[in-house]
Amino acid sequence: MSMATLQLLSISRLIPERDKNNKIIDWISDGSETKERVPHIFFCDGEPWFEANRFAMDKLWSTSGNNIKTITSTLGHLKNYASWLEEVEMDWRHFPKRKKDRSLFVYRGYLINQRDTNQLMPSTASARMSAVVRFYRWCFGEGLVGDKPLWEDSYKVLKFYNTEGFNRTMSVLSSELSIPNRKRPGLTLEDGLLPITSEMRDQLLRYLSDNDDVELRLMLALGFFTGARSETIRTLRLADIENATTDPLQPGVKYISVGPPSRVKTKYSVSGQIIIPESLFNELEEYFYSPRRLMRQALAKKENRTVLFLTSRGNPYSDTSFTKVMSDLRKRMVADGLKCFQSFHFHQSRATFGTELMSLALKYLPDKADAICFVRDAMLHKDESTTWKYIKFLDRHPLKEKYASEFYQLITGKVKKKQRSQPLEDYDNG
Numbered sequence: 001m002s003m004a005t006l007q008l009l010s011i012s013r014l015i016p017e018r019d020k021n022n023k024i025i026d027w028i029s030d031g032s033e034t035k036e037r038v039p040h041i042f043f044c045d046g047e048p049w050f051e052a053n054r055f056a057m058d059k060l061w062s063t064s065g066n067n068i069k070t071i072t073s074t075l076g077h078l079k080n081y082a083s084w085l086e087e088v089e090m091d092w093r094h095f096p097k098r099k100k101d102r103s104l105f106v107y108r109g110y111l112i113n114q115r116d117t118n119q120l121m122p123s124t125a126s127a128r129m130s131a132v133v134r135f136y137r138w139c140f141g142e143g144l145v146g147d148k149p150l151w152e153d154s155y156k157v158l159k160f161y162n163t164e165g166f167n168r169t170m171s172v173l174s175s176e177l178s179i180p181n182r183k184r185p186g187l188t189l190e191d192g193l194l195p196i197t198s199e200m201r202d203q204l205l206r207y208l209s210d211n212d213d214v215e216l217r218l219m220l221a222l223g224f225f226t227g228a229r230s231e232t233i234r235t236l237r238l239a240d241i242e243n244a245t246t247d248p249l250q251p252g253v254k255y256i257s258v259g260p261p262s263r264v265k266t267k268y269s270v271s272g273q274i275i276i277p278e279s280l281f282n283e284l285e286e287y288f289y290s291p292r293r294l295m296r297q298a299l300a301k302k303e304n305r306t307v308l309f310l311t312s313r314g315n316p317y318s319d320t321s322f323t324k325v326m327s328d329l330r331k332r333m334v335a336d337g338l339k340c341f342q343s344f345h346f347h348q349s350r351a352t353f354g355t356e357l358m359s360l361a362l363k364y365l366p367d368k369a370d371a372i373c374f375v376r377d378a379m380l381h382k383d384e385s386t387t388w389k390y391i392k393f394l395d396r397h398p399l400k401e402k403y404a405s406e407f408y409q410l411i412t413g414k415v416k417k418k419q420r421s422q423p424l425e426d427y428d429n430g
Contacts, residue, residue, distance in 0.1 A: 004082035008037035039075035077131035126181040195352035223349025236308040254281040358390040
């Protein structure tokens, strides 16, 4: 099924060029081309969503809310709304008399169902609905959706303490369409996600290997065996591979520097090193110079040619394109009978790594403080409270001794090199 797309475009304002009779003969740029590319939404038939794109430009050139990353995130949520509208064949201005039949209210129900069936994180469902509501508020203010309110608003009073310690209240406008960000019951890890079992991990990577999904297999292998976030993996470059170091006291392990001053992105711009098994590192080196990747590199812009992972069109994976890749993967796996991956998220690879690593650290390090420091540094946590979640999780869900032992062999590089037809055993068998 075709879906709406999000594209980043360079935008400049046009001014009329006039002849000596003051007649407009052309439109030319006023020289104000945007330094950063602006997100634009296109429906599956190629038609732009003019109102949403104008909304993005208005935010960009306004005095507030013009952070390009925030605008891109908002347009990403609107792109998902546009895809849903096309799927259900409904116009975004569909507002019949009955509220429950209006596009916004039907979409809200769809998001809640996605959240309740674990197909969408609670925070994502809330953010997606919030972005759509903000867009409609702007449309209402611009006179693009009639002159009658589309939903009911109310004011909620929030209590807080100011910097001097005095109790204060603040009124906040709230929509009846808002979706509360309700956390899932039970103990979860980062971003409200849980690790998956080693059997599921192996099944997933084998599926990707069997289907020649080289890039995604390597990306997920990095997630499962280094704990790196997707934005870190997507911004790795040749220089980062070439500058990797080896610990002389720990053979079989490589260290790749990420975060400032490198160009590899990390959350909160935390600097550190990711630990990578040498067998997986060697695969990355081999892939970088493989004919498959070089064909993609030939299509890339000059500034992107050293990026490790490129799409088939030669572009680095963006948040949007990578989200679509993961969505397509889930659909394919479910269609192939692997329904256990219906709600799988890439970040679960990090949760899986962290759980395994903490189990290993608690087993071989003197006390919990040392274990926390080790895992915090390996996972580039800004705050130790995030690392503590893994200890709490293990206290309630202890791993098998064999599981921890296998991962110990993995992280110390004590692996036997197997045939390429057995990619998993390259990483996790002693």
